[in-house]
Every structure is written in C-alpha cells, then in structure tokens.
Amino acid sequence: MSRRVTMEETCTAVETFRRDTLTPLEAPPDLSVEEQLEIYRKMRLIREFDGSVKGLWKQNLIYGLAHSYICAEAIGVGACAALKPGDLITSTHRGHGHTIAKGGDPKRMMAELMGKAAGYCGGKGGSMHIAAVDMGMLGATGIVGSAMPIAVGAALTAKTLHQDNVTVCFHGDGATNQGVWHESINLAAAWHLPVIFLCENNQWAISLPYDQAVNNPEVADRAKGYGIPGVSVDGFNPFAVYTAVRDAAERARRGEGPTLIEAKFYRYVGHFVADDERYRDTACNVLWEQFDPLTRMATYLVESGIASEAWITEAGEAAEAIVAEAIEFAKAAPEPEPETLYTDMYSPGFMKAQGIEL
Amino acid sequence: MQTLTSAAGEEGGAVSVPARTMTIKQAINETLFEEMRRDPTIVILGCDVGIRGNPFGVTKGLYEEFGAERVLDTPISEAAIIGSSLGAAATGLRPIAEILFSDWITIGMDQLVNQVAKIRYMFGGTISVPLVIRAPVGAGGGQAAQHSQSFESWFSHVPGLQVVMPATPYDVKGLLRTAIRSDDPVLFFEHKRGYEIKGEVPDGEYAIPFGVADVARAGTDVTVVVVSIMRHKALAAANELSALGVECEVIDPRTIYPFDYGTVLKSVAKTHRLVVVHESNRRSGIGGEIVSQVVERAFDQLVAPPAIVAGLDVPMPYNRTLEALVIPNEARIRGAVLKVMAR
Numbered sequence: 072m073s074r075r076v077t078m079e080e081t082c083t084a085v086e087t088f089r090r091d092t093l094t095p096l097e098a099p100p101d102l103s104v105e106e107q108l109e110i111y112r113k114m115r116l117i118r119e120f121d122g123s124v125k126g127l128w129k130q131n132l133i134y135g136l137a138h139s140y141i142c143a144e145a146i147g148v149g150a151c152a153a154l155k156p157g158d159l160i161t162s163t164h165r166g167h168g169h170t171i172a173k174g175g176d177p178k179r180m181m182a183e184l185m186g187k188a189a190g191y192c193g194g195k196g197g198s199m200h201i202a203a204v205d206m207g208m209l210g211a212t213g214i215v216g217s218a219m220p221i222a223v224g225a226a227l228t229a230k231t232l233h234q235d236n237v238t239v240c241f242h243g244d245g246a247t248n249q250g251v252w253h254e255s256i257n258l259a260a261a262w263h264l265p266v267i268f269l270c271e272n273n274q275w276a277i278s279l280p281y282d283q284a285v286n287n288p289e290v291a292d293r294a295k296g297y298g299i300p301g302v303s304v305d306g307f308n309p310f311a312v313y314t315a316v317r318d319a320a321e322r323a324r325r326g327e328g329p330t331l332i333e334a335k336f337y338r339y340v341g342h343f344v345a346d347d348e349r350y351r352d353t354a355c356n357v358l359w360e361q362f363d364p365l366t367r368m369a370t371y372l373v374e375s376g377i378a379s380e381a382w383i384t385e386a387g388e389a390a391e392a393i394v395a396e397a398i399e400f401a402k403a404a405p406e407p408e409p410e411t412l413y414t415d416m417y418s419p420g421f422m423k424a425q426g427i428e429l
Numbered sequence: 430m431q432t433l434t435s436a437a438g439e440e441g442g443a444v445s446v447p448a449r450t451m452t453i454k455q456a457i458n459e460t461l462f463e464e465m466r467r468d469p470t471i472v473i474l475g476c477d478v479g480i481r482g483n484p485f486g487v488t489k490g491l492y493e494e495f496g497a498e499r500v501l502d503t504p505i506s507e508a509a510i511i512g513s514s515l516g517a518a519a520t521g522l523r524p525i526a527e528i529l530f531s532d533w534i535t536i537g538m539d540q541l542v543n544q545v546a547k548i549r550y551m552f553g554g555t556i557s558v559p560l561v562i563r564a565p566v567g568a569g570g571g572q573a574a575q576h577s578q579s580f581e582s583w584f585s586h587v588p589g590l591q592v593v594m595p596a597t598p599y600d601v602k603g604l605l606r607t608a609i610r611s612d613d614p615v616l617f618f619e620h621k622r623g624y625e626i627k628g629e630v631p632d633g634e635y636a637i638p639f640g641v642a643d644v645a646r647a648g649t650d651v652t653v654v655v656v657s658i659m660r661h662k663a664l665a666a667a668n669e670l671s672a673l674g675v676e677c678e679v680i681d682p683r684t685i686y687p688f689d690y691g692t693v694l695k696s697v698a699k700t701h702r703l704v705v706v707h708e709s710n711r712r713s714g715i716g717g718e719i720v721s722q723v724v725e726r727a728f729d730q731l732v733a734p735p736a737i738v739a740g741l742d743v744p745m746p747y748n749r750t751l752e753a754l755v756i757p758n759e760a761r762i763r764g765a766v767l768k769v770m771a772r
Contacts, residue, residue: 074480409754412743
C-alpha cells in the first residue's frame with residue numbers, strides 16, 4: 072500500500088545510501104587521463120542538453136513529452152565508456168543521455184526533439200523515440216520494460232553470427248516489475264547471451280517509491296533466481312558503473328552469458344518536463360543533490376590533479392556552446408515535408424507496390 | 430436515482446434538476462467519489478492513481494478520503510493490474526483499473542482478451558466480472574506513436590467486452606456510473622484532449638444506459654455518426670455546413686458496444702446519407718463496421734455511398750504538422766459531407 076514519503080524516511084535513506092552504496096571516485100587503472108576527462112565532458116554535455124529542454128518545451132519549440140536524464144549522467148557515460156564501437160545499447164523513455172553517451176550528435180538529437188526533418192528519426196519519433204543506429208543506439212521507447220527482449224534479440228544475433236559485440240540494456244526500476252523483464256533475463260541466461268541488463272534504479276516509478284513497489288528493493292538479488300551474476304553499484308559514480316559494465320562485457324564476450332547490474336541513485340528532478348512532483352516533498356530532493364554526479368566528478372578531477380578549476384569551467388562552456396549550436400541548428404532546420412508522412416512505414420518496395428502515398 | 434437517456438442532456442436542456450458546469454475530468458472524479466462512498470467493494474488500482482491523483486488529476490482526493498487500501502498505487506505491471514482486477518472482480522470486489530495510457534493495455538492483452546472477456550462464458554455463467562478499465566485514448570499534443578492510439582475497434586471486436594467512449598461531462602458521468610454498476614467488464618475510454626471539455630451536469634445521481642445514442646444535433650440532410658471527441662469537431666463542421674444549407678444530424682453512439690443501430694437507422698431513413706467520423710485509423714476500424722451494418726440493414730434507404738472520415742493508416746508521427754495530417758479535422762468532415770451530398 073502506498074504512503075507519502077516523510078522527510079525522516081528520506082534522511083534515513085540518504086544515510087543508508089551513504090553507508091552502503093556510495094563509493095569514492097577512483098579511476099580504474101585501465102582508464103587513461105584523457106578517457107576520464109572525456110567522461111566528464113560527456114556527463115556535462117548531457118547535463119547541458121537536458122538542462123535546456125524544459126525551457127524549449129515551455130517556449131513550445133519542443134512538443135509532447137520529454138524526460139530528463141539529469142541525475143543519471145554517471146550511469147550512461149560510465150557504461151558506454153566500457154563499450155567498444157560495435158557494441159549496442161537499448162534505451163528507455165529517458166534516452167537523451169544514452170544517445171549522447173554512445174556518441175550521438177546533439178544537433179540531430181535536438182532537431183528530433185523539435186520534430187525537424189534533420190532529426191535522427193526525421194521528426195517522427197521525438198524525445199521518447201530517438202534511435203541512432205549508426206552509433207549502436209537501437210532506440211528509446213515510451214513503454215516501460217519494452218526494450219528488455221529487444222536487447223536479448225540483439226545479443227542472439229551476435230551469438231548466432233559469431234560476432235563479439237555485447238548489448239547493454241538500460242532500463243529503470245519501474246521495468247523490473249513488468250513480466251517481460253523476467254522473461255527476458257531468463258531467456259538470456261538460459262541461452263548464455265552476451266547482454267548486460269543495466270537497471271538505473273532512480274527509486275521512483277513516477278509517483279511510486281521503489282521500496283513501496285516491491286518487498287525486496289535489492290534488484291541485484293534477483294539475479295540469483297536466473298543463475299547469473301548480480302552486481303549493485305553507486306549510480307552517482309561513473310567509475311563504479313564503468314568497472315561493473317567492463318567486467319560484465321568481458322564475461323559476455325567470453326560466452327558466459329548475461330549480468331544484471333543495478334546502479335543505485337536518486338531522481339531529484341521531476342519525472343518529466345511538466346511534473347509538479349506533488350507526490351513528494353521536494354525538500355527531500357535537496358538531501359540527495361549532495362551526491363550530484365557532476366559535482367563529484369569535477370571535485371575528483373581537480374583534487375586528483377587531473378584537471379584544473381579552469382579546465383572544468385572551460386568544459387562547461389564548451390558543453391553550453393555545443394548545446395547552443397544544436398538549438399540554433401534545430402531551430403533553423405526545415406520541417407519534414409508532408410509527403411514524408413508514409414515514408415518508412417514499410418520497406419520501400421512494399422510502399423511502391425501498394426501505391427501508398429499521401 | 431433517475432435514469433436519463435438520449436438528448437435529455439446538454440443540447441435539449443430538458444433536465445429539470447439544477448445543473449452545474451464542470452469539466453469531463455471533474456465529472457469522472459465526482460462519479461468516482463459518489464460510487465466509492467456508496468459501495469465499499471469498489472477499489473481503484475493503477476499507476477499514479479493514489480498519492481499523485483493520476484497525471485490528469487482524475488483521481489485527485491480519492492486516496493485522501495478512501496485510503497491506500499481502496500486506492501492502490503501499483504507498480505508498472507499492466508498484466509498484473511488487469512489480471513488481479515479480474516481475480517478481485519470474480520470474488521467480490523468491484524475494481525476500477527486504470528491504465529495510464531490506453532496504448533499500454535496491450536501489455537495486459539492476455540488477461541483482457543483471453544481471460545476478462547471470456548470468463549463468464551467459458552465457465553458457464555458461474556463467474557461475473559464487474560470490472561471497469563479506465564484509460565486515456567487519443568492523439569494530439571506530440572505524444573507520438575506509443576502514446577496516441579485508440580483501440581475501440583480492437584476491443585469491440587472481442588465478444589464479452591463493453592466499450593464506452595463518451596465526449597461530454599454529462600455523458601461521462603452517466604455512463605461511468607453505469608459502467609461501475611455493470612456486472613460485466615467495461616473499457617471506459619477517455620480522450621486525453623477531452624478532459625478539459627466543459628458542459629452542464631445535473632445535480633444528483635443519474636445513469637445513462639449503454640447502447641443508447643445521443644442525437645447531438647438534429648438535421649435532415651446527412652447522418653454523421655461520431656466517436657469520442659470527434660463529436661465536437663463534427664458539431665463545429667455541422668454549424669459551418671448549415672450556413673451552406675446542409676443540415677447534419679450528428680449522432681454520438683457514446684458506447685461502441687453495445688451500439689445503438691436503431692437511432693442511426695432511424696436517422697438514415699430520414700437523411701438517406703451517412704458519414705462516420707472517428708480518430709483511430711481507418712483500416713479495419715469501427716467506421717467500417719458501422720457502415721457495413723447500415724448498408725446491410727438499410728441499403729435501399731441510401732442515395733449515396735457512405736463516407737468514413739478517420740485517422741490515416743500510419744503510426745502517429747511526433748512532428749506537429751504531420752500529426753495534424755493524420756487526425757481528422759473539421760475541413761475533412763466538411764469535405765466528406767459535401768461529397769456525400771453531391772450525389
């Protein structure tokens with residue numbers, strides 16, 4: 072039965088997180104200084120990109136729904152840093168971060184958010200449905216949990232065709248209570264497929280806290296039931312995510328099958344652009360903001376002597392400039408032609424044979 | 430409780446009890462309060478129905494009054510929401526399940542189509558399923574391919590289900606009450622662009638029986654059958670056409686199954702022309718079924734081929750210009766009426 076979360080409970084949860092989950096930022100030896108700087112740049116770019124969306128939505132330049140990846144930057148970027156170019160990812164309704172982390176072009180992303188022809192999906196997908204197949208990003212989805220079996224299928228292709236790529240299936244804690252979540256992990260485990268199920272546990276399925284949606288909030292515990300490894304990591308720490316995904320990918324490439332990784336963090340911003348968060352006390356968000364992954368990463372880079380304060384500032388300005396350029400590009404980009412309405416519904420040969428046109 | 434039917438509502442102004450103006454959203458909310466106060470076996474299940482009070486505010490205040498045991502926030506588990514509602518309905522509760530967007534009913538399709546719809550029949554009438562599934566339908570607003578669909582054709586195709594799609598606060602209130610009191614499963618579809626539509630609602634309890642159409646506008650020249658909020662676009666088109674001397678009779682069936690063919694046939698016997706308007710895409714849609722029923726039963730009455738104005742057969746695109754091409758508008762309705770009149 073659901074109940075409103077109290078400030079006292081939040082304080083306890085924050086302290087439990089600090090004690091049991093939070094790990095210090097410490098780069099693994101296989102990450103070069105340049106790679107560490109690139110992790111920060113990408114995290115910062117996601118922050119700037121998604122930070123701009125709400126304002127653009129309010130100006131009616133972005134239509135429909137948009138869900139932010141803010142708070143989760145360390146997960147997408149940490150995970151994708153552990154992947155090789157041919158590796159694949161599947162995404163969620165919060166796909167902007169995954170796309171940037173996998174190397175997507177902010178211009179084409181912003182054009183998609185503005186429904187323009189130059190967007191990744193020609194303006195037909197929008198915020199919730201960006202796919203960047205050339206980058207190995209198989210697409211974002213508006214249906215919670217729906218990418219789970221798609222990732223399994225991508226891994227089946229790799230195994231069947233003896234390719235050595237792995238697929239990372241990003242999903243939220245909400246997805247873990249869909250039937251298809253269980254079916255997918257079982258299938259991948261039974262067939263030893265090269266897939267990594269990466270649960271971004273932000274602790275909220277819109278208005279329902281995760282510990283009220285389940286009796287055991289430890290997602291990684293579920294791995295035992297499928298006979299695969301289950302790992303729980305600090306989702307505010309890109310290196311922790313990197314290490315877990317790297318190890319899982321090595322295991323998958325050796326043919327040993329899937330891994331379930333739970334990255335624990337907290338969504339201290341609204342569910343989507345228009346969320347008034349009336350289901351919780353937003354004062355609780357502030358307690359979680361102390362773990363902000365951007366601040367932690369910047370502090371780490373400076374304190375370990377990898378980067379100067381000036382470099383951090385410049386990286387921020389560079390990210391702002393990239394996003395500003397993307398916004399200008401998207402604003403100036405043409406609308407899709409009405410004739411494109413039916414394009415891509417079926418393969419071109421079918422469309423021609425059926426005489427389908429506007 | 431009075432039972433009001435047909436055009437006794439907002440158009441005719443024949444309701445003698447005092448009336449209030451409210452939105453569809455408020456009409457749903459008020460009906461849920463009234464029915465839950467009356468019957469302690471009614472429970473609500475769904476994502477965000479409790480503390481958040483539903484994304485559109487439809488269930489606002491229910492959690493506070495009836496508590497977490499009767500207003501249940503569920504995990505994102507559509508199959509379990511629909512299936513557990515069925516189990517509860519079969520054993521003594523009257524659940525009202527809510528699916529956040531009707532598109533996601535597909536995740537619980539086995540429970541709905543193979544279980545909910547068939548339990549009474551398969552088990553020889555030994556089990557009743559007094560279950561309402563409420564879900565927002567429809568497009569407009571850039572919610573793209575997975576958040577914009579209307580599946581009334583699919584579900585009215587399944588024997589054992591009832592499908593309700595009202596478009597005014599008055600109809601919503603009367604039909605939701607009937608749905609909740611029905612001993613058989615009901616899909617209650619609310620158009621997400623319709624929640625703020627205002628209209629008059631009489632004080633006091635009333636129910637509108639299923640299978641009774643509302644003649645939203647009387648006319649002599651063309652029968653225009655509408656589904657959901659297409660009612661309002663058709664009425665706007667009818668007013669424009671009136672200036673051209675064409676009088677449309679706009680009929681809102683309000684329930685897709687059971688469907689009031691009697692009222693439609695009576696109208697066609699007068700107008701001899703038929704146009705059907707629905708937002709969901711045309712192919713294998715409810716418009717085809719309505720036309721086929723009318724042609725089969727009243728072929729000799731028609732002086733022109735019927736026309737269907739429907740969504741285009743394409744997944745809903747995100748871009749607003751493309752989206753607007755897909756959804757029927759007043760101009761398309763007007764064009765179809767004029768084409769039918771030209772014969």
